[in-house]
Amino acid sequence: MGFAPLGVAYPWDAVVPLRERAATHPDGLVDLSIGTPVDPTPRILQDALATASDAHGYPTVAGPTALRQSVVDWFGRRRGVTGLTPDHVLPTIGSKELVALLPSQLGLGPGDVVVIPTQAYPTYEIGARLAGAEVLASDDPADWVGREEVALVWLNSPGNPTGRVLPAAAMAEVVRAARATDAVVASDECYAMLPWTSPWTDAVEDGGGVPCVLREDVSGGDPRGLLAVYSLSKQSNLAGYRAAFAAGDPDLVGQLLLQRRHLGMMVPAPVQHVMRVALDDDAHVAEQAARYAARRALLLPALLAAGFELDHSEAGLYLWVRPGEGLRARLEARPAARDRALCWASMDLLADLGIVAGPGEFYGPAAQDHVRVSLTESDANISSAAGRLRALA
Ligand SMILES: Cc1ncc(COP(=O)(O)O)c(C=O)c1O
Structure with a gap:
């Protein structure tokens, strides 16, 4: 090709x-x-990198269970998402590669449609085109609900470039529409820890915070067909480390993991360690x-x-x-x-x-x-x- x-x-x-x-x-x-x-990069994370600098052996693609548990705990504490286990989590080498490769790694190609926001980070379209899939720019599920060829729907909240936050009800509507034809919903939420206005600034314990696609009021408590994509680049000044993860449907995560093991898509071991420290520390x-x-x-x-x-x-x-x-x-x-x-x-x-x-x-x-x-x-x-x-x- x-x-x-x-x-x-x-x-x-x-x-x-x-x-x-x-x-x-x-x-x-x-x-x-x-x-x-x-x-x-916060001192605590630079120190964590130094601590983990002896990395003579290969890391695993899945990362240690302790790292994936930190992701699970982070989802509970910071995003109000419950019910995840380490098997729901996949570390990624920054999130841009996942965004670009997800359509290909899901096996999409000609005849499939990838839905992206109308004002969008360009990599959603690039990834769909790389796979040979068609792109539909739409913010309204009514434009595509029921179309069997829609295979992947990207959400991006808070959005780049718009800074728009999707309310839980709007995300839930997208999830319902996608599930009607078994389309995957991938929600890129890399700015979720940088909210400026209420209710997004309200405490997670009080039902506030930027809604996550895996939160019960969006997913119905079922991660089937859903992936939340998150990055530590922005929240932790770790863009140079390439530290991110996806979480959600354990079958999808398992499929992606298998493929990425064949491809050798490993987050470096010292960075895996830094990710854990970063996710466990809210102060920085x-x-x-x-x-x-x-x-x-x-x-x-x-x-x-x-x-x-x-x-x-x-x-x-x-x-x-x-x-x-x-x-x-x-x-x-x-x-x-x-x-x-x-x-x-x-x-x-x-x-x-x-x-x-x-x-x-x-x-x-x-x-x-x-x-x-x-x-x-x-x-x-x-x-x-x-x-x-x-x-x-
Ligand atoms: C919406 C969105 N997704 C993903 C990324 C990629 O972030 P990274 O690859 O550093 O995790 C960016 C970076 O600007 C972004 O704006």
């Missing part, structure tokens, strides 16, 4: 010229484009979330003052903004808006200020007016960006 089905450019390459221009700003570049953590996660909350509190009012309007952004690492009426008129007059989606005019304006964001166009046709502004810069740079945006106003 070759690699031809993926002959698409890597989207972020298109941002390079804007980044180069932004870098010439006298006060320096503020890069709010890719959501890569900028704060140090709260500290990191507080850093992002402070940055959000600086950046959001500055974006609004500059004429942007906010959509969703209830959780996660991004502010999902589009120009309000006044700013829109000014942007449309810019040469950068000619023959291109409006997001590029916003990108152009921000580059003048030495700021790089993410163009909505990367996330689907429904997102062309928006830009995604990441909270992943140092406090000093976020503060500088806020000052530049306010000066614009």
